[in-house]
Amino acid sequence: MAGPRSLAITSGKGGVGKSCVALNLAVSLARCQQHVLLVDADLGLGNQAILQSLSPEHTLEEVLSGLCPIEAAVLEGPEGIVLLPAASQLLPWHPAALTPAGLAPLRSFEAQFDFVLVDTGAGLAPKVLDFAGATDQVLLLTTPEATAIADAYALLKILLQRRPALATGLLVNMAESAKEAAELQEKFAELANRFLGAQIDNWGYIPLDRYVREAAKRQIPFTLATPPPPAARALARLAENLVEGQPTTAPQGLFAPLWRQFLSSGSPEQAPT
Ligand SMILES: Nc1ncnc2c1ncn2[C@@H]1O[C@H](COP(=O)(O)OP(=O)(O)OP(=O)(O)O)[C@@H](O)[C@H]1O
Numbered sequence: 001m002a003g004p005r006s007l008a009i010t011s012g013k014g015g016v017g018k019s020c021v022a023l024n025l026a027v028s029l030a031r032c033q034q035h036v037l038l039v040d041a042d043l044g045l046g047n048q049a050i051l052q053s054l055s056p057e058h059t060l061e062e063v064l065s066g067l068c069p070i071e072a073a074v075l076e077g078p079e080g081i082v083l084l085p086a087a088s089q090l091l092p093w094h095p096a097a098l099t100p101a102g103l104a105p106l107r108s109f110e111a112q113f114d115f116v117l118v119d120t121g122a123g124l125a126p127k128v129l130d131f132a133g134a135t136d137q138v139l140l141l142t143t144p145e146a147t148a149i150a151d152a153y154a155l156l157k158i159l160l161q162r163r164p165a166l167a168t169g170l171l172v173n174m175a176e177s178a179k180e181a182a183e184l185q186e187k188f189a190e191l192a193n194r195f196l197g198a199q200i201d202n203w204g205y206i207p208l209d210r211y212v213r214e215a216a217k218r219q220i221p222f223t224l225a226t227p228p229p230p231a232a233r234a235l236a237r238l239a240e241n242l243v244e245g246q247p248t249t250a251p252q253g254l255f256a257p258l259w260r261q262f263l264s265s266g267s268p269e270q271a272p273t
């Protein structure tokens with residue numbers, strides 16, 4: 001069954017702008033008449049509700065634990081995007097791992113959307129890898145700083161070990177200039193190709209833009225500002241490219257690869273059909 005196009009926004013290093021990019025890409029896609037589900041997968045450290053000035057009553061953790069139906073947890077965000085929020089504290093009963101039973105509600109709910117964007121946590125923890133590796137495509141985010149680039153490479157290496165054919169695009173955030181971003185893109189793609197045998201798509205850059213921070217302080221997406229700041233124009237272009245461009249792989253929806261992994265490893269839990 002063809003599902004929505006699912007896209008994980010992820011990074012090795014924290015604080016490179018994943019949550020801001022995920023939210024504002026969701027808003028930009030909605031402005032292209034796309035129905036978007038935004039999943040805050042930063043379990044226990046959810047930021048999406050805060051960035052959108054929303055007060056969730058239930059969270060993804062409760063959905064994954066079977067404690068609450070997904071319909072009770074989702075909220076309507078700006079431009080009609082639908083947010084599945086994460087908790088902003090980790091409780092003892094929160095799920096330690098993703099299971100077929102936990103994921104089943106997401107699998108059936110996502111069918112009504114054109115795009116599912118997943119805002120992951122940073123780093124190499126299993127929950128980050130599970131979410132990042134569970135989508136059709138990965139948007140790997142880095143800034144031009146050497147530490148962020150090194151951590152993006154480390155994450156890519158592990159993601160590819162788990163899923164060699166993973167479709168990945170690199171997006172440079174907080175770039176000082178187009179030239180800086182282009183040089184980084186070229187170098188990263190060459191390294192990934194030479195040492196990991198991977199083809200990394202160039203998804204462009206978002207400029208360093210002080211308005212992004214202002215909007216985050218005011219808890220509104222920067223893409224709603226008029227006139228649009230430079231970062232908003234960059235995300236509008238990326239959204240248009242995503243909508244117009246052919247997906248690198250046939251959309252299968254969220255967690256399809258993880259699902260196959262569960263099935264092939266003979267998970268005792270029953271996967272839904
Ligand atoms: N293009 C940009 N220009 C200027 N500031 C930016 C830009 N993108 C993000 N920021 C700022 O960077 C900070 C981190 O952003 P954000 O919380 O989205 O990062 P993150 O990768 O989700 O962090 P975490 O790893 O903790 O989840 C915020 O203060 C945000 O306003």
Ligand SMILES: [Mg+2]
Binds near residue numbers: 018019020120
């Ligand atoms: Mg974040």
